[in-house]
Amino acid sequence: MAGKKTKELTYTLPEEFHVFGFSSDLLAWYDSQKRDLPWRINRDPYRVWVSEIMLQQTRVETVKPYYANFMEKFPTIGALAEAPEDEVLKAWEGLGYYSRARNLQTAAREVQARYGGVVPDSPEEIATLKGVGPYTAGAILSIAYEKAEPAVDGNVMRVFSRLLYLTDDIAKPATRIKIEHLVRQVIPHGRAGDFNQALMELGAMVCVPRTPQCLTCPVFDYCMARQEGVQEDLPIKGKAKPPRPIHLQVGVIMKEGKVLINKRPETGLLAGMWEFPMVETDVERDAAKQEVLANGIRERFGIDIEVIDMLGDVQHTFSHLQWNMQVRSCDWIDGEELPPHARFVEIDELDTYTFPGAHHKIRDLMQKRNESAR
DNA sequence: AACTCGTGGGC
DNA sequence: TGCCCAAGAGT
Secondary structure, eight states: OOOOHHHHHHHSSSTTTHHHHHHHHHHHHHHHHOOOOOGGGGOOOOHHHHHHTTTTTTTTHHHHHHHHHHHHHHHHHHOOOOOOOOHHHHHHHHTOOOOHHHHHHHHHHHHHHHHTTTTOOSSHHHHTTTTHHHHHHHHHHHHHHHOOOOOOOOHHHHHHHHHTOOOSSSSSHHHHHHHHHHHHHTTTOOOOHHHHHHHHHHHHHSSOOOSSSSOEEEEOOOOOOHTTTTTTOBBBOOOOOOOEEEEEEEEEEEEEEEEEEEEEEEESTTTEEEEEOOOEEEETTSSSHHHHHHHHHHHHHHEEEEEEEEEEEEEEEEEEEEEEEEEEEEEEEEEOOOOOTTTEEEEEGGGGGGGOOHHHHEEEHHHHHHHHHH
């Protein structure tokens, strides 16, 4: 039978895999060993939803304080839907991936308008909500509504790669689809939410990326990678491209004790966040960098400045970009008309605006300079 | 499918 | 120190 290997076959569990034993052993471990996490005190769909959005690509310990603050400020879908966007972004400040916050509020308004304030419980409807992708849809449906849907995140892909000795590259989208098919065949009836969380808990506590704790693993007996001794070589994951370097001139521009800040565009990197004005330079060519800064500020803000001195270098690396910033203190000289996205504000008022991490580093540099000046 | 979109921790 | 990683989604 040549050519018997169909796609369907690759999505089927090995015959020797004992589904029932695996699921019940994993659930028994989860029942006794699971962490007490703030979003596990009940199965309220909104609480589950917020936690899942915050946990996207973000560690549990990082999320905890943000989650507590967010649920206090926006305790219901209605509260989130009616809140000013600035307040939502401020509550997200420092968490990263800020489109999550905007999408969450957009989706909350959608739930209010179209679903009477109730998070929908069907795969088709919940998938239409902004920021709710395949993983989050499955997580909410299973945890809050006990629907037998897979919730395949990085943990689950790692666990299944080892469990079934899968050599697919987990960085490729097709691999997640395949693992969703496999997980779907293992979800125990009536405990989908706990089962999905148990898979993730196992990946976070035992089946960790480096040096997995196989000797304490509750599903050691089922693991094909462990039987072959290759658990440390799985999962297979293609390497990410290194971040692209960008060189920026940053101006801390003062006018009568106030400092100039700029609101970034509503789309793209750090959308809608505030920043210190900056100008991109070609490091190979721009020898006279302070002139590049002054000219760029004049073009974009319509004011003339004088560069006073160098405050220092600040580097900030994103997943795909590396900002190399030279920060200079400047004084306003001339020009009154600012564009609508820019304004001079008191130093003490900076806290009322939402700045991303890269600009907090610049603020730290400012404050250090101010202290040493005294 | 490949690229965009943050941040902080751990080894 | 540099690199990988962490409960991904949108385009």
